[in-house]
Amino acid sequence: MKTAGKRILMAKTGLDGHWRGPTVVAKALRDAGFEVIMIGMARPEEVMQASIDEDVDLVGLNIGGHVDVAVRAIGMVREARPEVPIFVGGVVPPHAKRKLESLGVEVYPPGSQLPDIVAAAVRLTGAA
């Protein structure tokens, strides 16, 4: 795998305090050799600005049920960095999963396996 030097932005757009998920995912990505830039709880504008300034290859959003905020963040990142893939995790209700997938982002709801998430990051960043 050529993950060395590939950069992933991890942000939490949901306002809940459930940090465990994104933290576990970030560590798994780090262990796979990625450089993971954590920005914690962030507004869509912050996610967009960080995706530019940090020159990331992939954006990961933990949306914690707040689908509207996530959709706004996705829209802003898309406008600023159209070439950058986005994947989403956290508590994602079924109807929201369909909506997000229709926007072209990959969705990893609770129950997703870490190796699958890491494999997705490898594929999406072209590190395979």
Added chain:
Amino acid sequence: MLLRCGLRGQPEILGAGMNPELEQQLQGELERARKGDRGALARLISVLERGGYGAACVERGLSARAADSYTVGITGAPGAGKSTLVNALLGEMVADAQRVALLAVDPSSPLSRGALLGDRVRMHSHAASPAVFIRSMASRGQLGGLAVATRSARRLLEACGWPLIMIETVGVGQVELDVASTTDTVVVVLNPGWGDEVQANKAGLMEVADIFVINKADKAGLEATRRDLEGALASLPQQRRPAIVETVATEGRGAVDLWAAICAHRQAIEESGELRERRLGQLRAELRGFVEAHLEVALDELFATDCADLQLAAIGRGAVDMPAAGDVLLAELWSLVNSPKRR
């Protein structure tokens, strides 16, 4: 890519003209970055981080610039509160109508080469401000508290017109001092209860500070830490004695004092001429680092060939000793550095 002194002593960077198309593309990016395109700036920092030919192309475009940005380094132990302090400091700088660029370095794993760069988590106040550029960098194997590309990224930011640059190091111990040869004002962050006067007198980190910050000043032990620090600094002449600033970064307390101390230090070294000397030292360290980085690449290449294995086997048989094997490898390294392939 290797720097070689030409016949008349004029340095030439090997590799120039190797790929005119890429070179032209990178010069285009540099033009855009200089005009304020943050995306171009961010991509160029990535190019510098990847090193090699691309980085050399960008460096060539930077070399003609005069140095007129001011650089502040923030260093200290892991968890001392550097990032939170930087967040509070950014507030003061922006309120003072400054545009600030920050390079925040966190460690890469020596095992996976991956990294978790978490400095931005503490910096939400300014994360979307047009007056603030924040870039997280992984140390990528460097041991001095900075990344290989931090110095060249600093020069790139300077070339792109960022007047004030902050560099936050990896959480350091006692001897990771690259920040001292990279920045104009060095801020060392300590905490109450951090150590006694013996620690305060130890060589290394304590010697390079221009300003000491005792962060988390609301915690027990503040008075003792201040006393130990003052005791250790007492032997210095008054004008060379670092200021001590107390802060509670989580509340923003003391940030205004720290910003004032930084401005005062800047004024003092500008007026005394010390800044000019420091800049020469920085340039020297940067040039040396450049040569070292390229030598290291060559060394890695050498150890990937069977040349090193042959010597190892010979040592194992008792046919040669370590210094003799070292001489052979040094000779090989030299010819590798000079090989036509690398030009």
